[in-house]
Amino acid sequence: MANVFHIVVCSGIVPDPLQTLEPAPGPTLKNEMMLPAVLDPWAASALYEGATLVAKHPGSKLWLVSLGPKAKLQQVMMTVGQKVPFDFVAVDGPLGGFTDAASTANALAEAITAIPGLDRTKLLLFGGWESASRGAGVTLQLAGELLGIGDQFQGVDEITVAEDGSFQVLERIEGGRHQQSQCQAAPAVLGWATGSLPEPRNSPQVGMANMRGIMPALQKAKSVKLDANGLTYASVSLPKQQRETRLVRDLAPDEIAREIVQWMAE
């Protein structure tokens, strides 16, 4: 029997990694709405892995659920929409890593529950194992818990589906190793690390097809307010990271090597 999966990828949007960040009262980031944004990198890996799995298993479907201000979501989807085919579910809410993970998870779980035609017995809930904003590894896990999913995997680099619908997962563990597990069947939560797929090239055809769903999804995006859950910030600051760099020019490789070996021994 063919295996059919309903894959829902949760992903936030984050400032482009090359942008300089500066905290502002709130806390928030200074000019956050003005910073160019991208799909959260590890969640983007989840999206590409999800699309590949859907392509391998006919009848499967892929949704991308994202929470953020509508205008920023639209901006990011102009690029992401050209990567792989998906149905978009937008949740209109605040941007940034300083919001509470549990509130974000609640909003995502509500949005997933409301997806028409989603069969939760076939659900693989994908996302990044940590975001590039809060970086806590909490949101996806809580969303899975709220959806009643009892099998979770985090730091996933590979999924291999067997003919009987069971699947093996490689999860990152300490020391550059992987734990290999076998799960009987969906539903399950997979928080992805890098996976093994490169970023797909932009495809205008995929973009055109996705855009037909993305714009209506943005228009009907439900607005949410995120509760702080008793979280307060005593301080938010940039680290002091400037070092007094000594530039060493015109030194022979032998001398540099001696200096490095001596430094290593100190």
Add this chain to the structure above:
Amino acid sequence: MENILVLTHVDESGALSRASLEAVAAGVELTSALGATLAVGVVAANLSADITAQVAGLNARVLAATSPELAEPRFASDAAACEALCRAAAATIVFAPGSSRFTRVLPAVAHRLGGVTDTHITTLTNGAQVEATRWFYRQRVEAVITRTARPWFLLLDAGTRTPYEGSGATPVVEAVVFTMPALRTKVLGIKAPKQDEQTIRPDAKLLFVAGAGWTKKQADGQVHATDAEALILGFLRNADASLGSSKSLVDQSGENQSVLNFMTHLNQIGQTGATPRHAKGLSTCCHGEEPHVVGWRFVNERRAINLDANCGWARGKADVVYIADAFAVMARVNALLAEKK
């Protein structure tokens, strides 16, 4: 009054992990400062004398959830065990190591108990209330947070404090009974490179980072990826260093460019990679752009070898930058290290 619970687990040796004992040390410190009660919860397949010796001398309840199914980390079994321990201790604050085993389950456990979770805690301070320091935006913004919600789970980054060393009377252990849920996941084992091919060594003093420059055309117009592999592996062997990489180098394997065969995404340091803790770091053939350098946040002394005097390392991100050919320098470094051995 706060009830502090420190959740611990064993590692593959069957003893409590070093990170678990660091969490115990944090628990002892905060218990004393807050006038709280302390309990230690152990998740293990079975409780050995070695484990109880590790928590000897604690003025604390020691609770244990044991089951053969807890021999391997798995969400469903670990979550059930941790939930039972938290309920038995009536914990209001839970400290735990930020290991792969506990980061996989504890936010869900906190949710089951109506609590909240913060991870990657590097520092704990206590005044009128407990305050925790953690990083946001991948080590680019540092914040001190506090919570009124309880229970509050705090997962502590490894390597941030001295581990607890047990001595004195071994504690009486209270067994916590819990119901194991139906398990749909079977742990098959660990996949790891062979011992002599293992390039990631979290306990190494030195982090050696290779950038994409190792696989680019050199002065003779040729790519010398094989020479690069030999130099890098030779250095790792001689120096017992851990190997890191820039994103651009590990991405090359997916782009059909010259690659270093032993390099994987697990080696990647930076915004979409790891942030390891090492006393020293040596960067080679890497530009030192910000998305990579954020992964060096916890590397204390930093040196770099680069042909470009305007690279990121030279702009206040390294202590010393050698403007030189890394192929030539590392060949001589290897020779010196080999002589020493």
